[in-house]
Amino acid sequence: MFRHFRQFSSSLCLLLVWVSSPLGAEEKTDGEIVPPVAIYKVDPTHPPELYSRGVEGEAIIIASVDMFGTVVDPMVDRATHEEFGLAAMIACSEWIFEPATKNGVPIAIRVKIPFDFKIAFEHKLNVEMGREVFKEIDVPIIPSFELDQSPTLSFMPAFAEFYPDELINTGKTSAVSVEFVINPEGNVMNPRIVSTSTPGFEEAAMRAVSHIKYKPIRVDGQAVYVSLMIPIQFSQ
Structure with a gap:
């Protein structure tokens, strides 16, 4: 019963998109805005040095999603460690969205995307025990x-x-x-x-x-x- 052990994934991200305000003129124009929906997501890589130490954390990325659903100009809003911010920004740049729409017309919009860097309990215990x-x-x-x-x-x-x-x-x-x-x-x-x-x-x-x-x-x-x-x- 003890001969098989499976290593669990070390890095998870919360795939929740927070919509802020649309870009440009749309920001001041009335109309119904439907937020973008991520249709292709890439999980960030847990930075090796932090993973080896059992360090968990989070990062929030601010980016634009253009009218074609492409992520443009991602930047770190905040991160518990600089390495988490960089890893999240790299992953976020590969996401693809169903673009936001206003009155049915695709528009560019600003979003916030939070990422959680979690480590499986098994690895954390290995680190703790040395x-x-x-x-x-x-x-x-x-x-x-x-x-x-x-x-x-x-x-x-x-x-x-x-x-x-x-x-x-x-x-x-x-x-x-x-x-x-x-x-x-x-x-x-x-x-x-x-x-x-x-x-x-x-x-x-x-x-x-x-x-x-x-x-x-x-x-x-x-x-x-x-x-x-x-x-x-x-x-x-």
């Missing part, structure tokens, strides 16, 4: 119940330290069952949620167990991978 927590394992994994004795802990963090920030002061509690693999060095790998009594604690549980350390497990003198499931209780 090692590959999530990794494909292509060797046999021994269930813990097949061992002569249970895996021995060498470090157990305080789970309260991982209580989700967004749930603080809500009084919520949760019992979470997490299954994972102990590698030959005693580190936890590939945690996955088996069950949870209250939604919202899944990432906290995976982060918490990733900090657990076990003594290396050997079978017939060989270091082995062992699967184990444990319960975690979150409360305030």
